[in-house]
Amino acid sequence: MPHPRHILLIGATSAIAEHCARLWVQEGTPRLTLVGRSPERLEALATDLRVRNPQAEIHTQAGEFTDPAGIRATVDRLTAQGPIDLALIAHGSLPDQSLCQQDLQLAHATLEINGLSPALYAEALAGHFARQGYGTLGLIGSVAGDRGRRSNYVYGAAKGLLTRYAQGLQHRFAHSGVRVVLIKPGPTETPMTAGLEGRFAPVEDVARDIVRGMEKGQRVIYTPGKWRLIMCVIRHLPAFVFNRMNI
Amino acid sequence: MRAVASWGRLSAPPHDCIALHERERLIEHITRHTPGLAFGMGRSYGDVCLNSNATLWMTRALDRFLAFDEQKGVLVCEAGCLLRDIQRLSIPRGWMLPVTPGTQWVTVGGAIANDVHGKNHHRQGSFGDHVKRLRLVRTDGELIECGPDQRPDWYAATVGGLGLTGVIVQAEIQLCRVQGPWLDTETLAYTSLEEFFDLSDASEKDWEHTVAWIDCLDRRGHRGLFMRASPADTQEPSPAPRQPLSMPFTPPVSLVNRLSLRPFNMAYYALKKHRAGRAQAHYEPFLYPLDNLAHWNRMYGPQGFYQYQCVIPMVDAREATRRLLEEIARSGEGSFLAVLKTFGDRRSPGMLSFPRHGATLALDFPARGGRPPRLFERLDAIVRETGGRLYPAKDARMPRELFRAGYPRLDELLTYRDPGIQSDMSRRLLEE
Numbered sequence: 001m002p003h004p005r006h007i008l009l010i011g012a013t014s015a016i017a018e019h020c021a022r023l024w025v026q027e028g029t030p031r032l033t034l035v036g037r038s039p040e041r042l043e044a045l046a047t048d049l050r051v052r053n054p055q056a057e058i059h060t061q062a063g064e065f066t067d068p069a070g071i072r073a074t075v076d077r078l079t080a081q082g083p084i085d086l087a088l089i090a091h092g093s094l095p096d097q098s099l100c101q102q103d104l105q106l107a108h109a110t111l112e113i114n115g116l117s118p119a120l121y122a123e124a125l126a127g128h129f130a131r132q133g134y135g136t137l138g139l140i141g142s143v144a145g146d147r148g149r150r151s152n153y154v155y156g157a158a159k160g161l162l163t164r165y166a167q168g169l170q171h172r173f174a175h176s177g178v179r180v181v182l183i184k185p186g187p188t189e190t191p192m193t194a195g196l197e198g199r200f201a202p203v204e205d206v207a208r209d210i211v212r213g214m215e216k217g218q219r220v221i222y223t224p225g226k227w228r229l230i231m232c233v234i235r236h237l238p239a240f241v242f243n244r245m246n247i
Numbered sequence: 248m249r250a251v252a253s254w255g256r257l258s259a260p261p262h263d264c265i266a267l268h269e270r271e272r273l274i275e276h277i278t279r280h281t282p283g284l285a286f287g288m289g290r291s292y293g294d295v296c297l298n299s300n301a302t303l304w305m306t307r308a309l310d311r312f313l314a315f316d317e318q319k320g321v322l323v324c325e326a327g328c329l330l331r332d333i334q335r336l337s338i339p340r341g342w343m344l345p346v347t348p349g350t351q352w353v354t355v356g357g358a359i360a361n362d363v364h365g366k367n368h369h370r371q372g373s374f375g376d377h378v379k380r381l382r383l384v385r386t387d388g389e390l391i392e393c394g395p396d397q398r399p400d401w402y403a404a405t406v407g408g409l410g411l412t413g414v415i416v417q418a419e420i421q422l423c424r425v426q427g428p429w430l431d432t433e434t435l436a437y438t439s440l441e442e443f444f445d446l447s448d449a450s451e452k453d454w455e456h457t458v459a460w461i462d463c464l465d466r467r468g469h470r471g472l473f474m475r476a477s478p479a480d481t482q483e484p485s486p487a488p489r490q491p492l493s494m495p496f497t498p499p500v501s502l503v504n505r506l507s508l509r510p511f512n513m514a515y516y517a518l519k520k521h522r523a524g525r526a527q528a529h530y531e532p533f534l535y536p537l538d539n540l541a542h543w544n545r546m547y548g549p550q551g552f553y554q555y556q557c558v559i560p561m562v563d564a565r566e567a568t569r570r571l572l573e574e575i576a577r578s579g580e581g582s583f584l585a586v587l588k589t590f591g592d593r594r595s596p597g598m599l600s601f602p603r604h605g606a607t608l609a610l611d612f613p614a615r616g617g618r619p620p621r622l623f624e625r626l627d628a629i630v631r632e633t634g635g636r637l638y639p640a641k642d643a644r645m646p647r648e649l650f651r652a653g654y655p656r657l658d659e660l661l662t663y664r665d666p667g668i669q670s671d672m673s674r675r676l677l678e679e
């Protein structure tokens with residue numbers, strides 16, 4: 001019997017990752033490994049996925065998210081369990097920008113959890129994929145990483161870091177079976193944005209775009225798709241126009 | 248603060264929205280941010296799910312399944328689970344929700360708090376009849392587990408309790424057996440109310456679902472289409488779900504108006520009559536016909552719309568329905584979505600449950616000039632006179648005294664009320 005596909009979710013309890021996982025167990029019977037910081041939350045998620053597909057093999061593992069040695073140890077434990085076909089790095093946190101400006105500790109934590117932490121996870125997993133010779137690595141960045149804005153540049157800068165990191169990895173793996181996918185969601189209806197004003201895409205739609213895009217090995221997924229055009233315009237606006245915009 | 252509207256889109260007041268997500272933080276969120284109100288999918292039409300300038304506890308991300316016993320058909324899930332997801336999970340395994348409203352885009356918590364009904368009330372009662380147990384979190388941090396045979400008073404207060412007794416966080420639901428996703432359906436044209444009631448009476452024994460559309464602008468008689476359906480024996484699986492179409496924006500004026508309505512109704516009647524007869528249908532388009540057009544409520548333009556839904560006790564049902572329809576036809580205000588159905592004689596489980604033995608009529612009216620149509624007062628008079636009641640899930644304007652008169656167990660419910668919970672409706676109908 002062929003092995004079930006092994007899918008790894010880092011920051012699995014994020015609403016976006018959770019909805020991707022639902023699609024994966026709905027459309028097939030993969031082996032899923034869920035990694036997060038809280039064992040209880042991971043267990044709640046795993047139980048849900050098992051109800052959705054009793055045949056799917058669901059594992060959970062508490063992981064370290066900031067200490068580099070801890071990230072290395074977490075990834076080593078994961079890769080020791082055999083081949084990984086697909087990995088999605090999804091964790092992140094969006095604090096209030098004005099609080100970040102006053103509190104460097106918070107700014108530091110924001111840069112760390114949205115930038116350094118996923119980049120280090122990507123690096124550690126890239127090593128594994130390189131040895132394996134195939135696999136798909138997805139990183140969730142954000143449209144916020146496309147141009148710095150006063151309303152969220154601390155978070156945006158960290159997401160921008162992921163953009164460059166993913167580009168570098170894509171270059172590194174250009175001639176191999178490893179594919180690196182950078183995902184840039186627009187504002188999405190999840191607990192992260194519950195308190196914010198604005199229009200949000202349904203998380204189910206975003207998850208569907210991610211799952212489909214990763215399947216195809218798309219280099220950059222904007223989701224919903226309209227953000228590709230919007231961000232292209234925003235990136236190219238001259239400063240004298242951009243600076244008048246309240247965004 | 249975020250602007251949140253209910254389905255009728257009459258207003259979009261600002262709310263402090265708190266996502267309920269992590270189980271271990273539920274009590275913290277619910278005790279810390281008061282006065283608050285649980286908000287599911289906002290598929291209620293009026294102000295029952297709004298709490299202007301205060302907290303909404305958003306339950307949408309509280310949507311994990313906990314257990315599904317495929318032998319007994321018992322599902323345990325969090326309160327934010329969508330009925331759509333429960334159907335899609337359980338039907339391929341031979342089980343289905345016994346009761347669902349005309350849209351499956353509602354949460355379990357919302358379905359319990361309004362004790363919703365479906366087209367099969369005469370067979371299955373209301374949603375609460377199938378809730379075996381629920382878990383309630385109160386704003387003082389107390390946790391209450393209740394069901395028909397465990398603290399039944401709390402269960403009776405919470406089913407149909409309009410969210411006022413606490414936040415439902417989890418529920419255990421008894422599903423019913425089905426062969427598959429298909430229904431045997433029949434559509435019959437009728438031309439008088441007598442005919443409608445006779446069809447209803449005759450269908451209740453043999454058909455699981457019955458519902459009728461009625462042309463409320465027809466002055467000559469009362470023509471309409473009677474639809475009935477029962478589970479089919481076919482086991483063929485569901486086709487892959489399609490993405491619904493969407494009303495992409497809100498037109499500057501209501502597309503439903505005096506000009507459009509008459510041709511609309513005529514065309515609808517003619518089309519459906521032409522295709523009347525027996526057929527086999529998938530449960531989704533039959534039970535949730537409007538779910539195929541996302542955001543259809545935008546059709547009514549920026550001012551939004553009112554729904555009027557009442558139930559008239561059976562003894563007066565034929566006569567009072569005729570008078571209601573006469574008032575509507577006379578006003579020239581019209582409704583495209585005019586739905587008529589009879590409720591069975593099963594006693595509803597909740598103190599404030601809407602369904603009771605009788606006939607229920609539901610109509611939509613565009614809001615003009617920010618006011619409900621004057622017609623509503625004349626309809627109220629008929630409801631009042633016959634001892635009927637209006638449905639809070641659809642209401643944004645009923646007078647207090649009509650609410651009291653329609654719901655004799657209101658005072659009993661109030662003894663279970665959570666003092667940390669308020670809604671625009673509770674302020675309108677209950678607060679001093």
Ligand SMILES: Cc1cc2nc3c(=O)[nH]c(=O)nc-3n(C[C@H](O)[C@H](O)[C@H](O)COP(=O)(O)OP(=O)(O)OC[C@H]3O[C@@H](n4cnc5c(N)ncnc54)[C@H](O)[C@@H]3O)c2cc1C
Nearest residue numbers: 287288289290291348349354356357360363364409410415
């Ligand atoms: C197209 C359409 C057709 C419909 N057809 C029918 C029908 O046939 N029959 C029928 O009965 N209804 C019908 N409805 C109304 C709808 O079923 C109800 O309004 C339902 O309660 C909406 O659920 P929701 O999840 O959107 O809840 P919301 O509208 O968000 O909230 C409804 C109420 O439930 C409370 N609530 C929500 N979650 C919780 C919770 N976790 N704990 C405590 N309280 C909670 C809220 O405070 C509020 O009082 C229809 C609505 C639409 C839009």
Ligand SMILES: NC(=O)c1ccc[n+]([C@@H]2O[C@H](COP(=O)([O-])OP(=O)(O)OC[C@H]3O[C@@H](n4cnc5c(N)ncnc54)[C@H](OP(=O)(O)O)[C@@H]3O)[C@@H](O)[C@H]2O)c1
Nearest residue numbers: 011013014015016065090091092093142185187188190192
């Ligand atoms: N929602 C949007 O509008 C939007 C837009 C663009 C990009 N994104 C990105 O999409 C990804 C998923 O977001 P979401 O909206 O699904 O968010 P979410 O539901 O709020 O999930 C956030 C995730 O990050 C984890 N996390 C947060 N801080 C952490 C920390 N210090 N250490 C370890 N884990 C931490 C959380 O773990 P716990 O469950 O343990 O808290 C959770 O798994 C994020 O990278 C986000 O930046 C979101």
